Amino acid sequence: MSSKEHLLFLRKSKRNKIIIRSFQILIFFLFILFYELFGRNNIINSFITSYPSKIFSSLISLFINNNLLFHIFITLKEVILSFIITNIISIIVSLILFLFNTFDKIVEPYLTMINSLPKVALGPLIIISFGSSSSSIIAMAVLISVFTSIETISNCFKNTSTSIIKMLKSFNASTIQIIWYAIIPCNYKNIISSFKISISLCLIGTIMGEFLSSKSGVGYLILYGTQVFNMSLVMASIIVLLIMSLCLYLIIKYIEKHLI
Amino acid sequence: MNSIVCLDNINKSYHSLDYEVKVINNISFKINNGEFVTIVGPSGCGKSTILNIISGLDKDYDGVVTFGEDISISYMTQEESLFPHLSILDNALIALKVKGKLNNNSINYVNGLLRKYGLFDIRYKKVSELSGGQKQRVSLVRTLSIKPNLILLDEAFSSLDYVNRLKISEDVYHIVKEENISALMVSHDIAEAISMSDRIIVLSNRPACIKKEYLISLGDSPIENRNNKDFNYYFSKIWEDINE
Ligand SMILES: Nc1ncnc2c1ncn2[C@@H]1O[C@H](COP(=O)(O)OP(=O)(O)OP(=O)(O)O)[C@@H](O)[C@H]1O
Numbered sequence A: 001m002s003s004k005e006h007l008l009f010l011r012k013s014k015r016n017k018i019i020i021r022s023f024q025i026l027i028f029f030l031f032i033l034f035y036e037l038f039g040r041n042n043i044i045n046s047f048i049t050s051y052p053s054k055i056f057s058s059l060i061s062l063f064i065n066n067n068l069l070f071h072i073f074i075t076l077k078e079v080i081l082s083f084i085i086t087n088i089i090s091i092i093v094s095l096i097l098f099l100f101n102t103f104d105k106i107v108e109p110y111l112t113m114i115n116s117l118p119k120v121a122l123g124p125l126i127i128i129s130f131g132s133s134s135s136s137i138i139a140m141a142v143l144i145s146v147f148t149s150i151e152t153i154s155n156c157f158k159n160t161s162t163s164i165i166k167m168l169k170s171f172n173a174s175t176i177q178i179i180w181y182a183i184i185p186c187n188y189k190n191i192i193s194s195f196k197i198s199i200s201l202c203l204i205g206t207i208m209g210e211f212l213s214s215k216s217g218v219g220y221l222i223l224y225g226t227q228v229f230n231m232s233l234v235m236a237s238i239i240v241l242l243i244m245s246l247c248l249y250l251i252i253k254y255i256e257k258h259l260i
Numbered sequence B: 001m002n003s004i005v006c007l008d009n010i011n012k013s014y015h016s017l018d019y020e021v022k023v024i025n026n027i028s029f030k031i032n033n034g035e036f037v038t039i040v041g042p043s044g045c046g047k048s049t050i051l052n053i054i055s056g057l058d059k060d061y062d063g064v065v066t067f068g069e070d071i072s073i074s075y076m077t078q079e080e081s082l083f084p085h086l087s088i089l090d091n092a093l094i095a096l097k098v099k100g101k102l103n104n105n106s107i108n109y110v111n112g113l114l115r116k117y118g119l120f121d122i123r124y125k126k127v128s129e130l131s132g133g134q135k136q137r138v139s140l141v142r143t144l145s146i147k148p149n150l151i152l153l154d155e156a157f158s159s160l161d162y163v164n165r166l167k168i169s170e171d172v173y174h175i176v177k178e179e180n181i182s183a184l185m186v187s188h189d190i191a192e193a194i195s196m197s198d199r200i201i202v203l204s205n206r207p208a209c210i211k212k213e214y215l216i217s218l219g220d221s222p223i224e225n226r227n228n229k230d231f232n233y234y235f236s237k238i239w240e241d242i243n244e
């Protein structure tokens, strides 16, 4: 049974939601509309930015002639692999840092240092050591995302409620049990939000890797489009990238909502 | 009578880079099998520290602690230590899980305790949605779940309302006596200490040493003990000791 006030509250919050959604959609269509108008009438330099209808037809031709799905698949594979590797490494390293306090203190300045280094600078090194292959792209993506991940995850491990750990210890819990019952589940939310950051960093890393060396993937399409001055191709690839990153984010959000 | 735990000349200081605080000064006492002992003393004198030492959480002290045979300790700490993301039931079962003692018998026992403390009907509710008093009752169920033979209770009833506090102290008293558990309790409430205990240890200001010990002999119901003719005698004595 809801009271009158509660019903009123529900109606009000629903109306608010509708207003927000409609404005979001409106902005999207206005953007497309003006982009198209300005592009066609050369108010903006359409050679560089292209315009929606041209981008759309270029998307279609990409799909038909250039095997777009194949390129998406390659990039997606690299992103997901690097995401998995990144997070396995980060969780293991964070656990080690959590368990061995002295070790944590020893490596702390080094971690901070590496974390602030622009990892792209290491790109050429990676290509030399891994060769011009998928593995060097994955290595690039892992390198870009893993230190941030370690920092966030190990920080939240360190902030696990001490009174809960104390309680478990008072029942003679083993280290494994403390990790299993407290460290991981108590930080479940934080780990997922770190996933959200690392998936986008992996996408960034993958594209950078593809810029540096590749024969396929969405990053390659962008690079290729630039080299042949086909800006519609570049814009279309960027749109594909946008959609990909949105989908990846939504997948993690779905996991967050339904997997516990 | 055999003792379940015996503290012999315990000394303890906390250290940091720029100071050292002596917290426990030569404390020795023992707790007999089935005995209910309460420690009272000024805030910050070192009561929780003593429980930490007995529970084995704090190993950094001087002196010797010896235990009786087959010791199994359950410690209800002063700070709340429930998993916010788990249900009441899962929280109540965690100690059994950790000890590998989860079976039908132990689950039934826990369900019985939950029923007794008015938590059974809401046992699937998340702990983060509970009141302070409800949380304390969940902790108490968890503490009793493993059927320990020594329980350490640090301000275990502090968040309960007065009526529940009396009821639950009555109840814990009977569980302790019927299951032949020994108990070491820390309480700020002198009346509660007198009504429940066989013996009361009064500690001095920091560094804590034993100032006085009282053997209490009242009836076997904490609530009724409050009306015992000797109750006020103990109360005024201990009141004086603490406010000296
Ligand atoms: N980890 C620590 N490092 C340094 N000092 C500490 C630490 N823990 C406790 N102390 C100090 O030791 C003293 C005793 O602490 P303890 O928690 O045992 O007091 P208590 O008697 O339980 O107090 P209360 O009744 O308020 O719970 C306090 O003065 C406290 O400031």
Ligand SMILES: [Mg+2]
Residues within 6 Å of the ligand: B047, B048, B049, B078, B154
């Ligand atoms: Mg205390």
